[in-house]
Amino acid sequence: MIYSLNYFPELIGIGKYNTEMANWLVNEGYDVDVVCAPPYYPSWELSPGFSGWRYSCNHYGLVSVHRCPVWLPKKLSGINRILHLFSFAISSAIQFIWLIFKKKISGVESIIFLVEPPIFCLPAVLIASKIFQFKVWLHVQDFEIDAGFSLGLLPSFPRLTVLVGSIENWLMQKVQVVSTISAQMSLRLYQKGVKLDKCVYFPNWVDCNAIHPINETNEYRAQLGISEDKIVCLYSGNLGAKQGISILIEAARILECTEKIVFVIAGQGPMKRVLVEQARCLSNIYFLDLQPSERFNALLNMADIHLLPQASGVGDLVLPSKLKAMLASGRPVIATAYPGTQVFNIVQTCGVAVPPEEVQELTKAIADLANHHQKRQKLGSEGRKYALSHWDREQVLSQFESKLRKLIFTGKLVNQDLDSEAQKTITA
Known part of the structure; x- marks a missing residue:
């Protein structure tokens, strides 16, 4: 149940x-x-x-x-x-x-x-x-x-x-079992007193067959009137307090004079009306509602750069699930994250991490990636590899089901059920 x-x-x-x-x-x-x-x-x-x-x-x-x-x-x-x-x-x-x-x-x-x-x-x-x-x-x-x-x-x-x-x-x-979605969150469980033999690393996943790179003309660019030579910086997901989305409006305002860079924010949430009002006078930002699942891959492939903002107080209390699909789409990610956090460690190899709420650092990172096509391709390719090896849906759920069977038949799990990365984080 x-x-x-x-x-x-x-x-x-x-x-x-x-x-x-x-x-x-x-x-x-x-x-x-x-x-x-x-x-x-x-x-x-x-x-x-x-x-x-x-x-x-x-x-x-x-x-x-x-x-x-x-x-x-x-x-x-x-x-x-x-x-x-x-x-x-x-x-x-x-x-x-x-x-x-x-x-x-x-x-x-x-x-x-x-x-x-x-x-x-x-x-x-x-x-x-x-x-x-x-x-x-x-x-x-x-x-x-x-x-x-x-x-x-x-x-x-x-x-x-x-x-x-x-x-x-x-x-x-x-x-009997406590699981969570990242290595750093597993460490937090351990710090809360959960015994190591009860901790399970059970990450969120992405269907890497449904989310994949597309190189053909993008339907969303045509829908929004964005030409192929523009660099699209995309955020897609919940528009709430934990996401710290307002920094994207500030970045768009600073980069408005850079004609080739545009921003797209797709999603719903309690902050949407505020964000639309903040961006009212900007010509380089577009808003979309939450898109149906059958068009989600096309939406992600509209991006040249994915944006993953987070409020400064969140840290390792959550691991944004949207990161999985971003990486699976084969596009680089710019995230706001402090060194040592899970997001920072992941994005290091497939994008750029800047401190939360530092809009100047964010705009600098956007401008740099916008001007380096080959760098974007390389980082996007690394992100796709990471998603395939760590978060592919069939792999994650098969591992979960084997642990579920063990709990059914034996009533408990053993320490080996903790992901090696999570166990290394806990025992460090």
């Missing part, structure tokens, strides 16, 4: 990965149920045809999807985000326990794959696991509590920070 806020038809973020994982497991012969909220991400508005206040159940292929009520705030303050997560944790606990009860009396062996955020679902899962005797796999996509304090979304009182952190650490130690 996958227990998470997000699922299909959300096109990006956690929902995308949950959907692909569920479909892959069904194809391997597993019976998969999903407990989730109605789709709302990244716009923070309910998708048409869904209710935020009703329980529902439907099927997508062979996956049974059970949707639970969730409160969506109109204003995204730190407290409102917490209330949003709590609303799902409370409403979904009823549905989750009922499903587990039915599986128990039918004699079905279950593993609960709980995705964080939200961590608030974990207490109910742990209590139910004791009563009904099932195993729990916690998968951390985002340290939402740490990120909330770091970004100033939550009040940073020392005693409150220590108390909340201690509760989170204690809860994590009670599950």
Whole structure:
């Protein structure tokens, strides 16, 4: 059972990965149920045809999807985000326990794959696991509590920070497996007290057959009226606080006099209206809505340079999943990241990393890559190789499934299940 806020038809973020994982497991012969909220991400508005206040159940292929009520705030303050997560944790606990009860009396062996955020679902899962005797796999996509304090979304009182952190650490130690999506995030799990033999490196992935370099005339350039001789700097994804997107508007303003460089921002999110207003007088920036999955490869191939901004307080609390597709497209990446972070270490070989919120460094890096075609080709080729060797979907999910089988049949994992890069980071 996958227990998470997000699922299909959300096109990006956690929902995308949950959907692909569920479909892959069904194809391997597993019976998969999903407990989730109605789709709302990244716009923070309910998708048409869904209710935020009703329980529902439907099927997508062979996956049974059970949707639970969730409160969506109109204003995204730190407290409102917490209330949003709590609303799902409370409403979904009823549905989750009922499903587990039915599986128990039918004699079905279950593993609960709980995705964080939200961590608030974990207490109910742990209590139910004791009563009904099932195993729990916690998968951390985002340290939402740490990120909330770091970004100033939550009040940073020392005693409150220590108390909340201690509760989170204690809860994590009670599950059979805790996985996360990067080596540096695995280190953070270890620092939170999760034993090494419970830590699993389970990265997000990219379908390298669906995302690949295209050298033909690009449909998006034609749609936007961007000529082939222009250098397109593309950001595609969620437009939220953690992404630090405003720096791209500043960079576009500085480079407006450089006629051959243009910016394209494609996506949805709470910051979009602000960004459009900030860019209102600029002639070198274009906005697109979130694009359908069947056109995603064409969108990525419009870019000569991919841009990956991050707010300075995020660091290794998250690893942006959009980086996978950027590299798979065979285009270089310019990221804002501090030395020693996971993003910095990856981008070193296939792009350029500059300090977060340093707009002059960012514009300098953009101008340099815009003027060096061969350098862009070389870095893009290295990025494609990295995506193929580290994040190819079939490889990642096959490794995950072998660990899942081991948990089913033995009830635990061993230290060797930790990725070598993650283990090296932890034991350094």
